[in-house]
Amino acid sequence: MGKIMIDIGHGGSDSGAIGNGLIEKDINLKVGLMIYNYLSRYDVEVGITRRADIALSNDARVELVNSFQPDLCVSIHHNAAASAEARGAEVIHAHYDNYDDKLATAILENIGNIGMPKRRIFTRLNSRGDDWYFMIRRIWDNNTAAIIVEGGFVTNSKDAEMLKKEDFLMLEATAIGSAIVEYLDLKPKVGNWWDGSMERMKTEGLIQNKHNGNEPVSWGEFATVISRLLDKLQQ
Ligand SMILES: [Zn+2]
Incomplete structure (x- = not known):
């Protein structure tokens, strides 16, 4: 059986992006728990880095993921920019792969279908030629795909208007969850554990x-x- 880790960005004293009355850590937690529930209906073991408003150091976060040994780690974030004009969803995948980009493409397509503009899919390297983002650099390898989803800009009023609605967050979670289900070809659980x-x-x-x-x-x-x-x- 496969394993998926849902990594919920920021938490506790680390608020993440702030704008238009939204606090990133809170939206991340809502969407992340919804994705967790969505995937729990499938025949896959699902882990989560936090279920509450707690701070996690980078090391603690990486340790949680790597000790779980997932096939896929999806980090949930929402964006901020100096310009209030910047808007839309972004998905970041590992640079040296030939499969993560397919999942990244599917996630962005699905998020576009619920009305959030598709901004871009990208990879970013540091000066040593390694992945820039630690949740990819320290997680991704040939056994573990790693993806970061930035579900929209809290600093953009149009994006924020959507992200304020619980219904939209559910659509976002479903967009991400269904892309993962298709990518990993997950089958619904037969019967229920209870x-x-x-x-x-x-x-x-x-x-x-x-x-x-x-x-x-x-x-x-x-x-x-x-x-x-x-x-x-x-x-
Ligand atoms: Zn973030």
């Missing part, structure tokens, strides 16, 4: 119907199930 437990709860009379395991449970429902369980234990 099916067995749900069946048992129903058989034991703790619940009347099987539920969607992704749905939240209210305190009322939780108390009812525990109460039925206690009744059974006391029988």
